[in-house]
Each structure stands twice: as structure tokens, then as C-alpha cells.
Amino acid sequence: MKDSLDLNVIRKEITQLDQDLLSLFAKRRSLTLNVAKSKAHQVRPVRDQQREQELLVKLIQIGKEQGLDAHYVTNIFQTIIEDSVLNQQAYLQQLKNPNIKTPTVSVAFLGDKGSYSYLASYRYFSRRAEEIIEFGCASFDDILHQVESGNVDYGMLPIENTSSGSINEVYDLLQHTNLSIVGELSQPIDHCLLTSVNTSIDKIDTIYAHAQPVQQCSNFLNKQDGIRIEYCDSSAQAMQKAADSKLANIGVIGSEEGGKLYDLMALTKSIANQAENHSRFILVARKPVEVAEQIPAKTTLILATSQEPGALVDCLMVLKEYDINMTKLESRPIQGRPWEEMFYIDLEANLRSAAMQDCLAKLTKLTRFIKVLGCYASEQIKPTNVPAKVLAD
Numbered sequence: 001m002k003d004s005l006d007l008n009v010i011r012k013e014i015t016q017l018d019q020d021l022l023s024l025f026a027k028r029r030s031l032t033l034n035v036a037k038s039k040a041h042q043v044r045p046v047r048d049q050q051r052e053q054e055l056l057v058k059l060i061q062i063g064k065e066q067g068l069d070a071h072y073v074t075n076i077f078q079t080i081i082e083d084s085v086l087n088q089q090a091y092l093q094q095l096k097n098p099n100i101k102t103p104t105v106s107v108a109f110l111g112d113k114g115s116y117s118y119l120a121s122y123r124y125f126s127r128r129a130e131e132i133i134e135f136g137c138a139s140f141d142d143i144l145h146q147v148e149s150g151n152v153d154y155g156m157l158p159i160e161n162t163s164s165g166s167i168n169e170v171y172d173l174l175q176h177t178n179l180s181i182v183g184e185l186s187q188p189i190d191h192c193l194l195t196s197v198n199t200s201i202d203k204i205d206t207i208y209a210h211a212q213p214v215q216q217c218s219n220f221l222n223k224q225d226g227i228r229i230e231y232c233d234s235s236a237q238a239m240q241k242a243a244d245s246k247l248a249n250i251g252v253i254g255s256e257e258g259g260k261l262y263d264l265m266a267l268t269k270s271i272a273n274q275a276e277n278h279s280r281f282i283l284v285a286r287k288p289v290e291v292a293e294q295i296p297a298k299t300t301l302i303l304a305t306s307q308e309p310g311a312l313v314d315c316l317m318v319l320k321e322y323d324i325n326m327t328k329l330e331s332r333p334i335q336g337r338p339w340e341e342m343f344y345i346d347l348e349a350n351l352r353s354a355a356m357q358d359c360l361a362k363l364t365k366l367t368r369f370i371k372v373l374g375c376y377a378s379e380q381i382k383p384t385n386v387p388a389k390v391l392a393d
């Protein structure tokens with residue numbers, strides 16, 4: 001057979017090319033770190049969407065000349081740029097907060113190895129620490145307790161999901177903690193039906209799962225006749241139980257990545273009701289952090305208004321006055337005070353900015369209770385759009 005059609009020869013060449021690509025990605029990363037150093041010096045924002053758009057348009061044009069379609073090129077480079085922005089942000093945050101502990105951090109999260117919170121912890125600290133001391137917990141309450149008592153440095157908590165909404169238990173716990181929110185992370189969640197042995201869907205009669213994934217995969221589960229759900233405290237516990245069973249009738253809901261840690265295989269992928277399923281996590285610590293001026297910041301407040309008509313509207317009007325965008329408004333009952341609500345508000349603002357300080361002073365006058373839960377770097381990086389004409393041409 002000609003060398004050009006020999007599978008082993010072709011694969012060897014592909015492997016080499018992929019390794020060359022990795023070296024180029026690493027080289028690009030170190031260049032963007034120099035960009036961050038330069039921006040730290042000049043106090044220029046990390047994000048420059050005009051530059052991103054010019055870059056994407058140029059790359060699409062060059063890609064087309066080499067037979068690569070515009071969407072493929074856009075997807076690849078949006079991912080590369082997102083990584084660049086997050087890396088630069090992590091670097092600038094380290095510079096702004098020299099007391100942040102590295103290279104070893106201890107993190108408490110829900111569940112054990114392979115849980116979504118475990119994966120989120122590793123993802124968040126992959127840019128910030130060299131080693132993670134894992135501390136799996138059985139409840140959200142325990143996570144906060146471990147951080148409050150100084151047993152661990154950080155706690156990773158899921159706060160909302162694009163298909164099942166807010167995680168009320170976490171909001172309620174935040175009312176009573178002295179911890180600060182110091183970071184956030186948006187993690188894609190791809191629920192799969194995993195099994196410990198090679199089997200088929202018609203043989204499955206029991207599924208182990210945590211309540212959240214069950215809610216998020218209700219359409220898939222409702223279509224499976226005669227299946228019993230056995231609720232577990234976390235996805236990790238569910239995966240461990242399924243792995244121990246080694247039975248063809250047992251399935252478990254979890255991520256493919258987490259399942260691999262338990263030697264589980266994906267029988268059916270992407271079983272969530274919504275194809276785009278993301279969870280937002282918050283990271284809590286005993287001390288607050290400062291957010292560098294070059295980075296988009298978020299500030300989270302909790303407040304209770306008076307019981308008069310329009311009291312919340314008055315607060316929202318203050319945000320309008322200072323042109324501060326609100327990305328989330330959640331209300332939760334105040335424990336022990338029937339029909340009274342505590343409001344949780346996420347704002348696109350740096351706590352240290354003059355606008356946010358003035359806004360806070362006005363809100364304090366308008367509310368019965370107000371507390372800053374934290375100010376942290378926003379990690380929700382919206383991709384820069386390429387003009388439709390460029391994609392279509």
C-alpha cells in the first residue's frame with residue numbers, strides 16, 4: 001500500500017501535527033501573558049473586542065483560502081480567545097491580590113471525585129494553582145462550615161442552572177454566612193446515562209442520580225417506561241454506587257468526564273432537557289478579594305426593603321441612575337418572618353468604583369438591611385460576534 005494511504009502512517013502524521021498545534025497554543029498563551037503584563041502597566045482593559053473582531057475576520061478570510069469554513073475557524077478562535085481572556089484575568093487578579101494563596105489550595109465541594117462541583121473546582125483552579133487538596137462534602141452547609149472554620153481555603157457552590165434555575169438552598173445559606181464570594185465559573189453540564197458494564201437502555205430498570213440532574217433530564221426520564229429513580233446525595237455518590245454494582249440493569253446520571261474516574265461508560269449522551277445546559281458556580285472564601293480595574297467585575301448584594309409599595313422599584317431606580325446593569329435578581333423568604341423577602345442582586349460593577357460606592361450609599365438609606373456578599377472577576381466571557389456577511393460570504 002502507498003504510504004499516503006497507510007492508516008498507521010497517516011495517524012502518525014496527524015499525531016505529530018496535533019502536538020505541533022499544542023506547542024503553538026502554548027506559545028500563543030505565553031504571548032498573551034505578556035499582553036496582560038503590558039496591560040497591567042498601562043491599566044488598559046483586558047478585553048478589546050474591536051481587536052478580536054479584526055482578528056476573527058482576517059482568520060476567516062485566510063481559512064477560506066485554505067478550504068476551511070468560516071464557522072469552524074470562528075469556533076476554534078473564539079475558544080482560544082476565551083482562554084486568553086480568562087488567563088489574563090487570572091494573572092491580573094493574582095497581581096492585585098498578592099496574598100491569595102498558591103500554589104496549593106484546599107477546596108471543599110459537594111460530593112466526591114467526579115461530581116460536577118469537583119470538575120468545576122479543577123477547572124477554576126487549573127489557571128490559578130498547581131495542586132488542589134480535595135475536600136468532598138455531603139451538604140452545602142458542610143462546605144460553608146469547612147471554609148468558615150478554616151479547615152479549607154475555599155468552597156465551590158453551584159448557584160444556578162440554565163434549565164433548573166436557582167439553587168435555593170445555597171441562596172438561603174448565604175443569608176447567614178460571613179464568607180465572601182471571591183470568584184465565579186460557568187461550567188457546561190452534559191448529563192449522560194452512564195453504566196458500569198456494556199448494556200442497552202431496555203435492560204436498565206434503576207437509575208441512581210442526584211435530585212438536580214433528575215430535574216434537568218425529566219423529558220428523557222419520563223420517556224423510559226418502568227424505570228425506578230434512586231436518589232443519591234451527589235452525582236459522585238451515584239456514580240460510585242453504579243460502579244460498585246457492576247450490573248447491566250443499573251444506570252446513573254453523570255458527566256462522561258466524571259464517569260471516567262469510576263470506569264463508567266456513556267450509554268446515552270446529552271440527555272438534559274436543554275441542549276445548552278450550563279451551571280454557574282460561586283467560590284467562597286473567608287476574606288474578600290479586590291478586582292483589578294482591567295477586568296469586568298461583578299458585585300453581589302443581599303438586601304431587604306421596607307414593606308411599602310414600590311420599595312424594590314426605588315432600589316432598582318438607583319441602579320438605573322448610576323447606569324449599573326443587573327444580571328440577576330432573586331428573592332427568597334426571610335426565615336422566621338413570614339411573607340418577607342430577601343433580595344439577591346448581581347451587578348456588573350466593581351465595588352471600588354465611585355459609581356458603585358455612591359449607589360451603595362443610596363441603597364443603604366432605602367433598605368432595612370444590606371450586605372455585600374462579594375466582588376469578583378466576571379468569568380462569563382461573551383464571544384465576540386463576527387458580522388453575518390463575513391460568515392456567509
Ligand SMILES: O=C(O)C(=O)C[C@]1(C(=O)O)C=C[C@@H](O)C=C1
Nearest residue numbers: 035046047048049051052081084
Ligand atoms: O491583543 C490583546 O489586547 C489581547 O489581550 C489578546 C487577545 C487575544 O487573545 O488575541 C485577547 C483579548 C482581547 O480581547 C483581544 C485579543
